[in-house]
Amino acid sequence: MTTFVLAAIAAPAQAAPLSRTDKAQVERLARSLGAKTSFVVTDTKGRTLAAVRPATRRPLGSVTKLFTSSAALLGLSAPPSTAVELAGTLGPDGTLTGDIVLRGGGDAGLDDTGLTRLRDAVTAAGVRRITGRVVGDGSLFDAAIGGPATSGGFDQEFDGVVGALSFEHGRATPGGPYQTDPAAAAAAHFDDLLEAVGVVIPNGAVSGTRPPIPPLATVDGDLAELIKTTNTDSSAVTAETLGKLLAARGGRPGTSAAGADAVEAVVGTHLKVQPRLADSAGFVAGSQATPRDVARLLRQMDRRPTFRRSLAKGGEGTLRGRTVPSGCRAKTGTLRSAKTTTLAGICRGRIFAVLTVGPATERARRVHDQIAGVLGRR
Missing domain, CATH: 3.40.710.10 (DD-peptidase/beta-lactamase superfamily)
Structure with a gap:
C-alpha cells in the first residue's frame, strides 16, 4: 500500500x-x-x-x-480540531445538569461529518436531556469575521466568515446564508443535530466563552484539504x-x-x-x-x-x-x-x-x- x-x-x-x-x-x-x-x-x-x-x-x-x-x-504540528465538552453533571437518567460546549479549534472545513461524529459521542455517553444549552466557544480567535480590508467586518468576497468555530464557513444550516456570529451558528446546528436524535434541549444555542475542560470527543480537520x-x-x-x-x-x-x-x-x-x-x-x-x-x-x-x-x-x-x-x-x-x-x-x-x-x-x-x-x- x-x-x-x-x-x-x-x-x-x-x-x-x-x-x-x-x-x-x-x-x-x-x-x-x-x-x-x-x-x-x-x-x-x-x-x-x-x-x-x-x-x-x-x-x-x-x-x-x-x-x-x-x-x-x-x-x-497537528491539524485543527473541534471538541465537545460536557460542562456539568450527567445523572443516571441521562440528564446533563449544565451545558454542552462546542469548542472551536480553527477548522475552516468543519461540516456535517465532523459535527455528526461529535453528536454521536454525546449520545453514546448517555446524554438524553440538557438543563442548559449548547454553547459555541470560538474564543481561540478574536471576533473579527473578515480581514483588514473591511476592518474585520463581513466581506462579500471572503466566501464566508472567519471564526475559530465555524460550520460551513459560518452557516447555521447546510448551504444556508452566512451568519455574523459563526460560533453561535455552529452551536445552533449542533443543537439541531442533537434534537434530531431525541436529545431534549429546552434552551436555544448561544455563543460564549467557557473555561476549557477535558473534552468528551474531538474531530480533526483535514489539513491537506x-x-x-x-x-x-x-x-x-x-x-x-x-x-x-x-x-x-x-x-x-x-x-x-x-x-x-x-x-x-x-x-x-x-x-x-x-x-x-x-x-x-x-x-x-x-x-x-x-x-x-x-x-x-x-x-x-x-x-x-x-x-x-x-x-x-x-x-x-x-x-x-x-x-x-x-x-x-x-x-x-x-x-x-x-x-x-x-x-x-x-x-x-x-x-x-x-x-x-x-x-x-x-x-x-x-x-x-x-x-x-x-x-x-x-
Missing part, C-alpha cells in the same frame, strides 16, 4: 533550461506590462533563467496564500483562518495582524524568504513580496507532496477559463483595489512569479498566461 501511494505522487520536475529565444520572449512580455511589473523565472536549483526587476516588492493579491499555506504546513482549498480554490476565509490558527498555536492572539506576523516568522525561519504581510489572504495591498521570494518558496515547497498537490493545474480551480497550459501548476492573484494582477507557479521545472501593478486585469492576465504558455512548452 505504501509503495503504491509513493508511486502515485508525481515528483517535482527537474531543472529545465530556457532557450535564448524563450528568455527574450518572456522578458519582453513582462516589460510590455509597464514599469510596475516584476518577474523572475528560475530552475529547480534556483538559477535565474529570466528576470525583470526580480528584487522589487509588489502587492501579491492572492499569491499571498502561497506563504500562508506554506507556513501552515511548516508550522502546525484545507491547504488545497486555499491554493486551488483561493479560499480567503480558509487562508485567513489558517493565519489566525498559526498565531493562536504560537501563543499569540488569534487576530489577522498576529496571523500575518506568524506567517512571516515561519516562512522566514524555514524558507529564508521575507514577505511583508498585512493579512493571510492577500486582500490588502500591504501584503507584498519580491518575485524572487515567491519563486524561492515555490522551489522549496514543491518538494512536499501536500503542497505540490495543492496548486491548481491548468484548467482547474482559479485557472479554469485561463489559457495556462495543462502542464503548469500555479496560483493566481487579483487585487482590484490596488490594480494588482499576479501569477506564480511551475511549468515543466521552470519556476516563475510575475507581479503586475497598473494595467487592466484582463490585459495583465492575458500576458501572464502567454508567459506561462512559453514556459510550459518543451
Whole structure:
C-alpha cells in the first residue's frame, strides 16, 4: 500500500533550461506590462533563467496564500480540531445538569461529518436531556469575521466568515446564508443535530466563552484539504483562518495582524524568504513580496507532496477559463483595489512569479498566461 501511494505522487520536475529565444520572449512580455511589473523565472536549483526587476516588492493579491499555506504546513504540528465538552453533571437518567460546549479549534472545513461524529459521542455517553444549552466557544480567535480590508467586518468576497468555530464557513444550516456570529451558528446546528436524535434541549444555542475542560470527543480537520482549498480554490476565509490558527498555536492572539506576523516568522525561519504581510489572504495591498521570494518558496515547497498537490493545474480551480497550459501548476492573484494582477507557479521545472501593478486585469492576465504558455512548452 505504501509503495503504491509513493508511486502515485508525481515528483517535482527537474531543472529545465530556457532557450535564448524563450528568455527574450518572456522578458519582453513582462516589460510590455509597464514599469510596475516584476518577474523572475528560475530552475529547480534556483538559477535565474529570466528576470525583470526580480528584487522589487509588489502587492501579491492572492499569491499571498502561497506563504500562508506554506507556513501552515511548516508550522502546525497537528491539524485543527473541534471538541465537545460536557460542562456539568450527567445523572443516571441521562440528564446533563449544565451545558454542552462546542469548542472551536480553527477548522475552516468543519461540516456535517465532523459535527455528526461529535453528536454521536454525546449520545453514546448517555446524554438524553440538557438543563442548559449548547454553547459555541470560538474564543481561540478574536471576533473579527473578515480581514483588514473591511476592518474585520463581513466581506462579500471572503466566501464566508472567519471564526475559530465555524460550520460551513459560518452557516447555521447546510448551504444556508452566512451568519455574523459563526460560533453561535455552529452551536445552533449542533443543537439541531442533537434534537434530531431525541436529545431534549429546552434552551436555544448561544455563543460564549467557557473555561476549557477535558473534552468528551474531538474531530480533526483535514489539513491537506484545507491547504488545497486555499491554493486551488483561493479560499480567503480558509487562508485567513489558517493565519489566525498559526498565531493562536504560537501563543499569540488569534487576530489577522498576529496571523500575518506568524506567517512571516515561519516562512522566514524555514524558507529564508521575507514577505511583508498585512493579512493571510492577500486582500490588502500591504501584503507584498519580491518575485524572487515567491519563486524561492515555490522551489522549496514543491518538494512536499501536500503542497505540490495543492496548486491548481491548468484548467482547474482559479485557472479554469485561463489559457495556462495543462502542464503548469500555479496560483493566481487579483487585487482590484490596488490594480494588482499576479501569477506564480511551475511549468515543466521552470519556476516563475510575475507581479503586475497598473494595467487592466484582463490585459495583465492575458500576458501572464502567454508567459506561462512559453514556459510550459518543451
